[in-house]
Amino acid sequence: MKVYKFSCGNSSTGVCGFVVEVRAESAEHALELARDYIREVEDGVPIGDEECGSKPGIVYANMYFSAGEISLADIEDEYEEE
Numbered sequence: 214m215k216v217y218k219f220s221c222g223n224s225s226t227g228v229c230g231f232v233v234e235v236r237a238e239s240a241e242h243a244l245e246l247a248r249d250y251i252r253e254v255e256d257g258v259p260i261g262d263e264e265c266g267s268k269p270g271i272v273y274a275n276m277y278f279s280a281g282e283i284s285l286a287d288i289e290d291e292y293e294e295e
């Protein structure tokens with residue numbers, strides 16, 4: 214079993230980025246698992262709003278994902294589990 218680290222976007226050069234590590238038998242299976250997970254959160258992940266007590270002045274903040282855009286090329290690292 215390997216762990217595949219997908220790195221998508223780059224918060225060093227853009228507004229945001231995200232990383233997801235997936236345990237799988239192959240890179241293709243890892244991609245399938247990563248896409249399935251991202252589909253679950255595609256409607257957005259709340260970052261904050263007035264009700265949950267985010268920073269003053271922030272009315273609404275949400276992060277959106279697109280499962281179809283992640284690819285094998287996004288694998289930044291892979292390693293065997295010990």
